[in-house]
Amino acid sequence: xxxxxxxxxxxxxxxxxxxxxxxxxxxxxxxxxxxxxxxxxxxxxxxxxxxxxxxxxxxxxxxxxxxxxxxxxxxxxxxxxxxxxxxxxxxxxxxxxxxxxxxxxxxxxxxxxxxxxxxxxxxxxxxxxxxxxxxxxxxxxxxxxxxxxxxxxxxxxxxxxxxxxxxxxxxxxxxxxxxxxxxxxxxxxxxxxxxxxxxxxxxxxxxxxxxxxxxxxxxxxxxxxxxxxxxxxxxxxxxxxxxxxxxxxxxxxxxxxxxxxxxxxxxxxxxxxxxxxxxxxxxxxxxxxxxxxxxxxxxxxxxxxxxxxxxxxxxxxxxxx
Amino acid sequence: xxxxxxxxxxxxxxxxxxxxxxxxxxxxxxxxxxxxxxxxxxxxxxxxxxxxxxxxxxxxxxxxxxxxxxxxxxxxxxxxxxxxxxxxxxxxxxxxxxxxxxxxxxxxxxxxxxxxxxxxxxxxxxxxxxxxxxxxxxxxxxxxxxxxxxxxxxxxxxxxxxxxxxxxxxxxxxxxxxxxxxxxxxxxxxxxxxxxxxxxxxxxxxxxxxxxxxxxxxxxxxxxxxxxxxxxxxxxxxxxxxxxxxxxxxxxxxxxxxxxxxxxxxxxxxxxxxxxxxxxxxxxxxxxxxxxxxxxxxxxxxxxxxxxxxxxxxxxxxxxxxxxxxxxxxxxxxxxxxxxxxxxxxxxxxxxxxxxxxxxxxxxxxxxxxxxxxxxxxxxxxxxxxxxxxxxxxxxxxxxxxxxxxxxxxxxxxxxxxxxxxxxxxxxxxxxxxxxxxxxxxxxxxxxxxxxxxxxxxxxxxxxxxxxxxxxxxxx
Numbered sequence: 001x002x003x004x005x006x007x008x009x010x011x012x013x014x015x016x017x018x019x020x021x022x023x024x025x026x027x028x029x030x031x032x033x034x035x036x037x038x039x040x041x042x043x044x045x046x047x048x049x050x051x052x053x054x055x056x057x058x059x060x061x062x063x064x065x066x067x068x069x070x071x072x073x074x075x076x077x078x079x080x081x082x083x084x085x086x087x088x089x090x091x092x093x094x095x096x097x098x099x100x101x102x103x104x105x106x107x108x109x110x111x112x113x114x115x116x117x118x119x120x121x122x123x124x125x126x127x128x129x130x131x132x133x134x135x136x137x138x139x140x141x142x143x144x145x146x147x148x149x150x151x152x153x154x155x156x157x158x159x160x161x162x163x164x165x166x167x168x169x170x171x172x173x174x175x176x177x178x179x180x181x182x183x184x185x186x187x188x189x190x191x192x193x194x195x196x197x198x199x200x201x202x203x204x205x206x207x208x209x210x211x212x213x214x215x216x217x218x219x220x221x222x223x224x225x226x227x228x229x230x231x232x233x234x235x236x237x238x239x240x241x242x243x244x245x246x247x248x249x250x251x252x253x254x255x256x257x258x259x260x261x262x263x264x265x266x267x268x269x270x271x272x273x274x275x276x277x278x279x280x281x282x283x284x285x286x287x288x289x290x291x292x293x294x295x296x297x298x299x300x301x302x303x304x305x306x307x308x309x310x311x312x313x314x315x316x317x318x319x320x321x
Numbered sequence: 322x323x324x325x326x327x328x329x330x331x332x333x334x335x336x337x338x339x340x341x342x343x344x345x346x347x348x349x350x351x352x353x354x355x356x357x358x359x360x361x362x363x364x365x366x367x368x369x370x371x372x373x374x375x376x377x378x379x380x381x382x383x384x385x386x387x388x389x390x391x392x393x394x395x396x397x398x399x400x401x402x403x404x405x406x407x408x409x410x411x412x413x414x415x416x417x418x419x420x421x422x423x424x425x426x427x428x429x430x431x432x433x434x435x436x437x438x439x440x441x442x443x444x445x446x447x448x449x450x451x452x453x454x455x456x457x458x459x460x461x462x463x464x465x466x467x468x469x470x471x472x473x474x475x476x477x478x479x480x481x482x483x484x485x486x487x488x489x490x491x492x493x494x495x496x497x498x499x500x501x502x503x504x505x506x507x508x509x510x511x512x513x514x515x516x517x518x519x520x521x522x523x524x525x526x527x528x529x530x531x532x533x534x535x536x537x538x539x540x541x542x543x544x545x546x547x548x549x550x551x552x553x554x555x556x557x558x559x560x561x562x563x564x565x566x567x568x569x570x571x572x573x574x575x576x577x578x579x580x581x582x583x584x585x586x587x588x589x590x591x592x593x594x595x596x597x598x599x600x601x602x603x604x605x606x607x608x609x610x611x612x613x614x615x616x617x618x619x620x621x622x623x624x625x626x627x628x629x630x631x632x633x634x635x636x637x638x639x640x641x642x643x644x645x646x647x648x649x650x651x652x653x654x655x656x657x658x659x660x661x662x663x664x665x666x667x668x669x670x671x672x673x674x675x676x677x678x679x680x681x682x683x684x685x686x687x688x689x690x691x692x693x694x695x696x697x698x699x700x701x702x703x704x705x706x707x708x709x710x711x712x713x714x715x716x717x718x719x720x721x722x723x724x725x726x727x728x729x730x731x732x733x734x735x736x737x738x739x740x741x742x743x744x745x746x747x748x749x750x751x752x753x754x755x756x757x758x759x760x761x762x763x764x765x766x767x768x769x770x771x772x773x774x775x776x777x778x779x780x781x782x783x784x785x786x787x788x789x790x791x792x793x794x795x796x797x
Binding site for chain 1: 548554572586587
């Protein structure tokens with residue numbers, strides 16, 4: 001007979017949940033910067049400035065940035081977003097917080113996961129200890145993605161499939177859904193004119209950029225034989241259940257892990273009801289409907305409901321005394 | 322090779338340069354090794370420690386920086402025969418300590434008999450009146466004890482200090498062995514070294530044996546830590562992990578329905594045994610320090626009602642300060658009826674007039690310690706102090722003599738460490754770890770060897786530049 005595990009501490013569940021959110025966010029920021037950098041290289045100064053500014057908007061760091069800088073140059077933005085001491089949302093501080101949480105939850109994770117995060121932090125701390133030169137920006141961004149990937153891989157390969165794992169995955173997918181939605185929201189206006197003027201050529205560079213910032217450019221081309229159109233891209237990023245960074249995929253992953261928790265407890269709770277509301281927003285939805293009712297409104301609603309799930313998880317599972 | 326000075330006892334080499342028996346096999350192996358290769362291994366070990374996060378935090382340094390305790394790869398080796406005597410002496414001492422604490426909180430026979438002056442107890446700041454008349458579950462006060470030993474000759478092991486509150490360092494003992502086995506596996510097939518890896522299991526079993534009677538065959542054990550910024554946090558997490566116990570902070574705990582319970586994702590769950598790594602005064606803001614956020618309001622009432630085991634018991638600190646230490650030979654004799662197997666280091670109590678006069682007259686040759694101090698802080702090492710330092714200390718001593726004890730500057734034994742120029746002797750001490758339960762006293766073979774890395778230095782504390790070594794007890 002398999003003996004039931006005792007439930008984990010609420011504080012530890014809280015720490016694990018956020019540890020994976022921080023790792024996911026750090027990784028997504030790296031993707032966003034890589035795509036922006038590519039964009040800046042291929043466009044004129046004005047558009048490059050626009051692009052760097054939109055990175056800050058997506059990350060919700062524009063205000064903080066404006067307090068410290070006056071120009072939107074690649075070097076300044078990257079420095080601020082990756083490593084600036086005055087930026088508590090920087091990638092370096094994300095990794096630092098993930099590691100602090102890993103230390104505080106040390107007995108809830110395996111040695112492999114701990115070492116992946118600790119070494120990842122040591123490596124990034126070293127690489128981000130000095131200003132980034134443009135020449136090694138790509139290397140640094142690749143390191144960030146790799147360290148995050150290693151931690152996720154160690155999690156997948158060494159952790160028991162119990163509630164600890166469920167909270168790790170919930171953190172990952174809530175953060176990912178949020179990040180994808182925010183990228184879409186900042187760029188949604190680019191889709192609109194092209195949708196109303198059927199047949200107009202899309203600014204493929206812009207859309208290639210969005211796909212890249214979600215590591216989806218190859219997958220999209222594969223599925224669409226290289227055709228770029230507004231409908232196809234929105235369908236892919238919002239509704240395609242095969243693409244691991246789409247909103248639909250994240251929704252399924254949240255369902256899977258919340259169901260695992262419900263099985264352990266023998267009942268549903270607040271987060272399950274919160275997820276039902278996301279289901280109601282997305283299930284059976286066609287992309288045309290979403291455009292008709294307003295893409296921006298849809299995304300704003302999604303982000304709100306997604307945040308509601310996170311709050312419900314914290315309450316239901318006693319994250320805080 | 323650097324030969325040790327002839328007036329000090331070196332554990333590896335006799336004064337004529339020959340290798341002592343304990344180290345025969347090791348030195349044969351060492352002779353076959355390539356020095357450059359060994360040096361590389363040393364650097365590897367350091368990177369393993371960093372990667373696995375075996376660090377400690379230093380109070381008062383910026384960013385609560387995490388540091389490594391330097392690890393020396395030359396093992397400290399003790400023969401089976403030497404260890405038998407040492408462990409008998411430790412067991413005797415630990416039994417006496419437990420009986421002593423029980424007596425202090427009950428009839429105080431030792432004071433009635435005149436063997437211990439009342440003032441020692443009266444002046445003791447860590448005496449807990451709340452413990453009077455109460456016997457902890459299983460009758461055990463000091464579940465985990467660290468007895469610090471120093472050596473001055475072939476058969477001369479002495480107790481330097483008893484640690485009856487929350488001795489730390491056992492995780493370094495275990496990790497040092499893991500590291501040695503990973504670096505030099507072939508060494509362990511050649512030398513018969515007694516294993517120590519059972520410690521976490523033994524600790525869990527020993528704590529379980531002290532659980533309140535109602536808690537059944539599988540009591541819930543939790544380790545209480547002050548949190549990740551505590552200097553020994555690594556050890557707290559390590560032990561919880563290895564025991565399969567819960568690692569809790571004060572904020573996780575609450576008294577619910579007369580039990581101490583932890584907040585889980587599925588509501589509150591009771592704890593039977595709390596291995597706390599939080600000092601007495603922070604344990605319960607309702608009973609002790611009201612500003613403490615590290616403890617659990619009301620835990621002391623639950624404890625007095627016999628509804629939880631706290632290890633070590635609150636109030637054990639009365640037995641391990643340096644004023645009590647000076648009476649340990651009498652204490653051992655009083656409770657065991659035997660002569661102490663392990664002697665104390667000679668100690669002058671400055672509270673006594675004649676002793677104070679002697680200490681003041683010989684200050685430059687003595688080591689003077691604060692009665693309640695620990696960690697090597699606030700002490701004077703006469704022979705290495707300047708005139709100015711001596712005078713400053715003299716003033717403190719005269720102002721509050723009862724605050725100090727003095728000891729001779731011992732010719733502590735040395736054991737070689739691996740340096741850039743080859744082996745070089747350095748002073749060492751030893752902290753064996755002892756577990757007590759109703760099932761008996763269990764001593765892990767060896768313990769943690771601390772070594773002063775600076776040439777000639779006698780200070781082995783990790784907070785002041787000390788390192789550690791793997792400590793071997795050989796099998797017969």
